[in-house]
Amino acid sequence: MPTIEDIVILEDKMYILAEQCKGCSFCIxxxxxxxxxxxxxxxxxxxxPPGIDAKANCSNCKLCELLCPEFAIYSTDYSLRxxxxxxxxxEEGQQ
Amino acid sequence: xxxxxxxxxxxxxNGDIACAExxxxxxxxxxxxxxxxxxxxxxxxxxxxxxxxxxVYIQMxxxxxxxxxxxxxxxxxxxxxxxxxxxxxxxxxxxIGLGIMTExxxxxxxxxxxxxxxxxxxxxxxxxxMQARWGSHGDYEIIALAPQSPQECxxxxxxxxxxxxxxxxxxxxMSDEMVGHMMERVVIPPADKIxxxxxxxxxxxxxxxxxxxPCEDLVPEMPSAGDGYRIHVTGLTHDERGYPATNAxxxxxxxxxxxxxxxxxxxxxxxxxxxxxxDAEVAIIAYGITARVARRAMQMxxxxxxRAGLLRLITVWPFPxxxxxxxxxxxxxxxxxxxxxxxxxxxxxxxxxxxPVFSALRPGGEIQExxxxxxxxxxxxxxxxKS
Amino acid sequence: xxxxxxxxxVRTDRxxxxxxxxxxxxxxxxxxxxxxxxxxxxLDDVVIVSGIGCSGRVAGYAKMDSFHTTHxxxxxxxxxxxxxxxxxxxxxxxxxxxxxxxxxxxxIHAARRNMDMTVICVNNFIYGMTGGQAGSTTxxxxxxxxxxYGNFEPPFNLPHLAMACGAVYVARxxxxxxxxxxxxxxxxIAKRGFSFVxxxxxxxxxxxxxxxxxxxxxxxxxxxxNSERIRDxxxxxxxxxxxxxxxxxxxxxxRDRPTFQDRLVRMEHEVVSAERTMEG
Numbered sequence: 121m122p123t124i125e126d127i128v129i130l131e132d133k134m135y136i137l138a139e140q141c142k143g144c145s146f147c148i149x150x151x152x153x154x155x156x157x158x159x160x161x162x163x164x165x166x167x168x169p170p171g172i173d174a175k176a177n178c179s180n181c182k183l184c185e186l187l188c189p190e191f192a193i194y195s196t197d198y199s200l201r202x203x204x205x206x207x208x209x210x211e212e213g214q215q
Numbered sequence: 216x217x218x219x220x221x222x223x224x225x226x227x228x229n230g231d232i233a234c235a236e237x238x239x240x241x242x243x244x245x246x247x248x249x250x251x252x253x254x255x256x257x258x259x260x261x262x263x264x265x266x267x268x269x270x271v272y273i274q275m276x277x278x279x280x281x282x283x284x285x286x287x288x289x290x291x292x293x294x295x296x297x298x299x300x301x302x303x304x305x306x307x308x309x310x311i312g313l314g315i316m317t318e319x320x321x322x323x324x325x326x327x328x329x330x331x332x333x334x335x336x337x338x339x340x341x342x343x344x345m346q347a348r349w350g351s352h353g354d355y356e357i358i359a360l361a362p363q364s365p366q367e368c369x370x371x372x373x374x375x376x377x378x379x380x381x382x383x384x385x386x387x388x389m390s391d392e393m394v395g396h397m398m399e400r401v402v403i404p405p406a407d408k409i410x411x412x413x414x415x416x417x418x419x420x421x422x423x424x425x426x427x428x429p430c431e432d433l434v435p436e437m438p439s440a441g442d443g444y445r446i447h448v449t450g451l452t453h454d455e456r457g458y459p460a461t462n463a464x465x466x467x468x469x470x471x472x473x474x475x476x477x478x479x480x481x482x483x484x485x486x487x488x489x490x491x492x493x494d495a496e497v498a499i500i501a502y503g504i505t506a507r508v509a510r511r512a513m514q515m516x517x518x519x520x521x522r523a524g525l526l527r528l529i530t531v532w533p534f535p536x537x538x539x540x541x542x543x544x545x546x547x548x549x550x551x552x553x554x555x556x557x558x559x560x561x562x563x564x565x566x567x568x569x570x571p572v573f574s575a576l577r578p579g580g581e582i583q584e585x586x587x588x589x590x591x592x593x594x595x596x597x598x599x600x601k602s
Numbered sequence: 603x604x605x606x607x608x609x610x611x612v613r614t615d616r617x618x619x620x621x622x623x624x625x626x627x628x629x630x631x632x633x634x635x636x637x638x639x640x641x642x643x644x645l646d647d648v649v650i651v652s653g654i655g656c657s658g659r660v661a662g663y664a665k666m667d668s669f670h671t672t673h674x675x676x677x678x679x680x681x682x683x684x685x686x687x688x689x690x691x692x693x694x695x696x697x698x699x700x701x702x703x704x705x706x707x708x709x710i711h712a713a714r715r716n717m718d719m720t721v722i723c724v725n726n727f728i729y730g731m732t733g734g735q736a737g738s739t740t741x742x743x744x745x746x747x748x749x750x751y752g753n754f755e756p757p758f759n760l761p762h763l764a765m766a767c768g769a770v771y772v773a774r775x776x777x778x779x780x781x782x783x784x785x786x787x788x789x790x791i792a793k794r795g796f797s798f799v800x801x802x803x804x805x806x807x808x809x810x811x812x813x814x815x816x817x818x819x820x821x822x823x824x825x826x827x828n829s830e831r832i833r834d835x836x837x838x839x840x841x842x843x844x845x846x847x848x849x850x851x852x853x854x855x856x857r858d859r860p861t862f863q864d865r866l867v868r869m870e871h872e873v874v875s876a877e878r879t880m881e882g
Contacts, residue, residue, distance in 0.1 A: 142623035145819045150778075150826075167623065186636065186780040189628025189818075190618060191608050245686055247678075266873045271685045271866065276711040280678035283671065287651075287682025290669065291690060295682065313672050440667040440683055441690050443646040447613070447662055449670035458616060459662055459670075 130156075130172035132201045134184070140192040143167030147184035147193050153177055156184065220268040221406040230368040230395040231256035231298070234324050234388060235264065237372030238296050240409050243322070244270030245295035247284035249277055249303060252336040253392040254326040257298035278303035282310040285321045290448065292439030294376055294412060298324035300392075301334065301343055304350070311385050312351030313450045315473065318383035318427070318435065320414070322375045325387060326395040329579035339392040340579025341503055341554035345561075347387050348532050354470050356477035358484060359387040359532040361502040365399045371529070373410065378484060380412040382476060383434050389531060391554070393504045393582060417444060426457040433476040477533055486529035487538060491517070495524030497595045498546040500539070500563055501553065502528040504582055509552045512575075512588035519589075521596045534562045543570040547599030552588045554579050571598055610645065611635040613665050620659060624810075624818020626777030626803030630724045631660050633780055633801070634695065637787035648691045651680040653705060655731045656805075657697035657724040664695075674704030677712045680719050688863060692719040693791065699729045699737040702758055706738070713767035715862040716795045722787065723798070725760065726805035727843075734808030741845040745812040759842040761854045764798040771797035772854040774841070776825035777804070779851060786853065795861045802849060813845060825849065 128138040133155065141163055148156040148170050155178045159171030170193065184193050221240045228236070235257050238246070246261035248254075258274065265272040271288075275281040278299050285295035299307060304325045314321060329335030330342045343350075347359045358378050360371045368390055375386040417424045417436040426446040427435045438444040447457045452469055454460040477484070491513060492498065501509035506527040516523035526542060528535070539562075543549060549567055551560035552575040560574045575591040577583055608614065612635070621627045638648060645666055652661035654673035661668035671679045676694045684692045694701075701709055701723050712719065728746060729735040736746040736753050739760065743752045764772045771793040773786035783801055790797035804810055804821030815821045832841075832852040841850045860868075 140618045142618070144624045144817075146624075146629075146822060149819055149823070183780070186632060186784070187629060187778075189621060189625060189632070189777075191612060191614075191628065191632065192618075245682070247682060266866075266870045267877070269870075273681070273685060273862075275678060275681075276707050279675065280681075280708055280711070283675040283678035284682035284685070286671075287669070287679040287684075288686030289682070291683045291686025293686035295686070309672055310675065313675075439687070440649045440669075441647055441687055445646075445665055445667055447668045447670070449662065450672055451670065458613075 128169065130170070131174060133178040133196055134172060135194050135196065136169055137190075137192040138169040139163050140190045141167050141169035142190055143169070144189060146187045146189070150187055151184055152181060153179055218406070221409060222403050223405045224403060226401045226403065227398055228365055228401050229256065229398045230362065230365040230390055231326060232260045233365040233368035233401050234298065234372045234390065235260035236401075236403065237369040238322065238376065239264055239268060240369075240403065240406075241294070241373040241376050242411055243294045243296050243376065244268065245285065245288035245293045246270070246297065247273050247275045247281045247288070247295070248297045249275055249281050249299065251278075251300045251303045253328055253395050254298040254300045254303075254324065256395070257324055257326070278306040279310060282307040282314070282323070286310065286314050286317070286319045289319050289321045290440050292414075292441070296322040296324065298326065300326050300328050300336075301330045301340075302332070304343055304346065308350040312353060312355070314385040315351065315355045315357070316450050317448050318437070318473075319385065320379035320383055321385050322372065322379055323385055323387050324372065325389055327389060327391040335580050337392065338580045339504060339554060339582060341391055341505065342558070342579055344389065344531060344553070344555065344558040347389055354474060356474050357387060357532050358382065358384060358477065358530070359389050360486070360529060361389045361531050362394055363503055363506045363527070364394060365397065365401050368394065369401050369403065374486070376412040377410055380414050381434070382480065383437060384477065389503065391504050421445070425455050427453065428455045429472060432480060433472055481533040484530055484533060485535050485538070487535055488527040488529060489524065491524035492526070494522050495545070496522045496547045496599060497550060497592055498524045498526055498542055499550045499552060499588070499592065500526045500528065500559070501551065502531050502559065505552045505554055508583050508585050509588055511585035512552070512592055515585055515589045516592045516596070519593070521592060523592055528559070531559065536566050539563055539566040540568065543567045546570065547602065548573060548595035550575060550588070550591050550595050552583060552591070554582060571595070607639070608635070611638065611665055613663055616663055619663055621656060622807045624804055624806040624821070625656070626726070626801070626818065626822075627657055627660065627724050629777040629780055630657075630722065630783070630801040630803060631663065631695075633783040634693070634722060634787055636784045637791055640784075640788050641791050643691050643791070647689055648693065649680075649683055651676045651683065651692065651694050653696040653700035655697040655700045655729065657695065658700055660695045674700055674708065676700065677705060677708040677721065681712060681717055684717065684719055691791065694719060694721045696723065697730070698723055698725040698727065698739040698760075702760065702763070703738045710763075710767045713764060713769045713796045713798070716768055716770060716859050718795055718861045718863060720787075720790045720793070720797045720799070722790075722801060723760065724801050724803050726803045726809055728805050728809035730805050730808055734812065741843055744809070744845050746809070757842070759839065760800050761841045762838045765838050765855050768796065768859065769798045769855070770795035770859055771856050773798075773852065774800040774802065774854070775851050776802040776829055776849060778822045778825035779829065782851070789853070789856070793856070795859060
């Protein structure tokens with residue numbers, strides 16, 4: 121069962137259950153904004169979980185979440201991202 | 216329960232119809248089956264009667280589907296049954312195993328006919344008795360009852376439902392073509408005299424209930440699908456949560472419990488009928504239709520001065536090992552009469568010690584003449600006298 | 603759906619699941635969960651019934667009442683569940699071998715009867731769990747462990763079969779098209795009657811590796827490039843799949859027929875009113 125310790129946070133944009141990743145690369149390949157890359161890290165099974173391209177702009181489309189066969193990747197709400205407090209005009213419930 | 220489910224009164228009906236009425240009387244509301252001689256009448260009766268009592272009859276595409284459908288209906292919280300004969304019984308075997316492994320209560324009526332294979336569709340036999348015990352792969356114990364009359368078809372189908380819920384196991388009613396097709400007086404009691412099966416529902420709440428954790432009698436409580444317990448049920452070897460646990464330790468635990476569940480409770484499951492045993496020197500062991508022939512043979516033997524007694528197995532499985540072992544020490548010879556090439560006689564031999572065992576066998580088609588069984592009793596008595 | 607929301611639908615205590623890297627079954631399962639979350643259905647009423655095979659393992663990971671039955675027999679078991687308690691929302695989730703080879707007879711009859719259930723078939727063209735044998739959906743010329751010289755049998759065209767047998771809703775998408783797959787499953791689950799969704803999935807380990815699609819990623823890219831959405835009036839007989847060929851995807855039919863239960867209830871009313879007539 122995944123615990124807090126298993127969660128890897130990529131920038132403020134994604135969180136990954138790294139030990140559950142099986143390195144299929146679907147999230148990396150099909151992200152429309154090319155946010156994800158193959159990382160240099162490995163998990164206990166020897167798979168490389170995704171890393172993040174710091175310059176890329178995650179639009180929170182959640183395609184990675186839906187395409188991950190392992191239920192191992194989640195994008196964060198805009199409201200939790202850096203600078204959210206500074207953003208004005210952010211509507212209630214907008215993600 | 217509506218009045219129509221219990222047809223209180225005296226009837227002249229055949230065994231197949233009586234099986235159906237027995238099911239209806241104690242609350243069976245789902246029947247999934249397939250036509251097969253000589254069991255078809257059970258299905259036909261259910262097709263007519265279930266809509267009258269708010270139940271569901273469905274004719275499935277084959278016996279395999281029928282067996283699976285009754286398991287599903289049982290998990291939906293409905294008492295369910297099916298009926299078949301030899302060829303269909305063979306088809307049902309894998310999924311009788313699924314019922315055993317998942318501890319699913321249900322009743323399967325096998326109106327036996329001559330086998331093997333297509334055999335004698337319209338004529339009697341008792342050739343599926345060992346198959347009832349061992350027909351599915353792997354280790355398990357089963358409960359099987361043998362009615363000898365249409366009245367018993369009614370009574371034992373109810374008994375089968377009670378036992379299946381009590382022990383969470385499919386229960387087999389091993390009828391045969393002769394009992395199934397003969398018409399006799401069947402008395403159906405008033406509804407308040409009919410025992411109703413009781414499913415043991417979980418006492419724990421949804422968060423703490425452990426799906427396959429057994430009670431003291433080794434039987435787990437059983438929620439229904441839709442009750443909110445969110446259980447996982449699998450034919451794979453599983454742990455007490457119901458999760459697949461395909462390792463030797465979990466397998467040992469589970470299989471032993473499934474076997475002990477019946478074995479340890481066998482003394483509460485046995486139904487036997489004994490006649491003339493007080494002074495018997497030769498004991499006949501028989502079941503189902505053959506017990507009626509054996510009873511006549513016993514009377515004829517007594518008329519000829521042979522002290523013969525009859526042990527009728529109403530519960531054929533689990534086999535009453537201790538009773539037979541003790542019986543073997545109390546008499547000088549045992550005679551087994553059955554309509555097959557020697558199936559239950561093997562069980563008797565296992566427990567007969569040094570007491571000789573004789574058999575009156577026919578592979579089906581016709582029942583024995585009482586004279587045939589008498590001849591074996593006489594041979595047994597003669598051999599006993601010499602020893 | 604947030605990670606904690608997955609908890610409601612998935613037995614996370616059993617993760618990571620057994621499916622291989624690059625397998626699409628997890629995607630199909632996720633799509634089913636998303637579809638359920640968007641349907642007006644109580645999770646306590648949902649039952650998942652599966653058979654044997656890799657796809658059949660979904661029942662073990664789903665946090666609904668779930669039944670992992672014998673090979674090919676999920677549909678009749680599901681029939682019993684539905685008829686035993688009509689309030690249950692019954693979903694059969696299994697693989698192409700389980701549903702269409704050994705289970706074929708049960709599929710055609712449940713479709714014929716228009717039994718109210720949703721059947722989700724993950725079609726990876728192979729018997730995966732047992733190591734990669736050919737099955738009834740394996741495309742011609744495919745190499746498998748039991749067709750070492752190339753498969754020479756014609757496969758089923760599943761949407762065609764389903765429609766011919768009477769299914770009221772038939773759709774096919776690949777696991778690449780997860781958004782469309784979710785929508786199709788949502789429609790199928792909401793639909794009264796026998797609904798069928800085929801989810802084409804990679805199986806890199808035992809199918810792809812022998813047929814020049816060495817990774818799940820290669821298969822997903824292939825699905826992306828080679829899927830063609832059908833238009834209205836498409837002849838479902840043309841929906842067969844060849845190795846390396848185009849995959850027709852979309853909704854093949856959405857029609858209405860009385861369900862088994864509709865007919866059963868109508869008959870029961872007739873029985874009861876006939877009785878009343880006799881009594882009166």
